[in-house]
């Protein structure tokens with residue numbers, strides 16, 4: 671067994687929630703937010719009225735110990751059952767997939783390498799998922815990620831949960847090691863528990879975020895094809911207009927925005943062949 675988990679069963683029937691931390695080993699806000707919540711449940715600050723919740727504070731223990739994203743392969747790209755697991759993360763996937771299948775709602779807590787406000791990936795935005803997503807209180811919600819990568823077999827936590835008929839969201843709680851990202855992770859768990867009717871009342875600090883969500887559909891991924899640079903120091907969620915030059919390659923070729931929308935997840939450090947930035951549009 672690779673994974674340590676903490677489970678609570680309320681006396682009354684209810685939803686089954688799974689909360690995941692550190693799917694990427696260097697993204698520890700989820701682990702810390704979970705630890706805070708476990709402490710509060712154990713000390714009866716928060717009381718579970720209904721349902722069943724499982725916490726896995728550290729989903730990639732090997733990478734967590736080394737403060738790295740992963741050991742052999744990205745766990746968030748290989749979440750399916752592996753008949754003959756070779757890589758470290760494939761062994762973990764074989765433990766994690768049955769747990770995902772055994773719950774109704776999956777809250778997957780991550781952090782980001784750049785400074786940015788918290789946001790949610792909602793890859794399978796049906797009505798129930800949208801409601802769950804809105805309840806978290808995180809302002810920006812990104813949909814359409816799977817459409818950008820249709821050629822690949824999608825083996826993220828969200829795709830794994832979706833295949834099993836579960837509601838799932840991934841929250842990017844802020845920059846790695848920003849203490850506020852722990853508050854965000856904690857608050858998302860509390861808000862999810864409240865939304866699912868599993869806790870009647872939390873402590874006084876509910877609703878850290880404005881109760882509104884802006885849904886942004888991912889439009890296109892820009893891969894850095896050769897040497898070049900972004901035209902400016904783009905920040906996540908900067909607005910751009912159709913025709914704006916976004917980046918210039920060393921040979922003079924330009925990347926121009928085909929739409930009015932937002933720059934998403936710019937990575938000035940990306941290598942040739944990697945994702946450089948994304949464009950998104952606000953859903954109407």
Ligand SMILES: [Zn+2]
Pocket residue numbers: 693694697780781
């Ligand atoms: Zn991550």
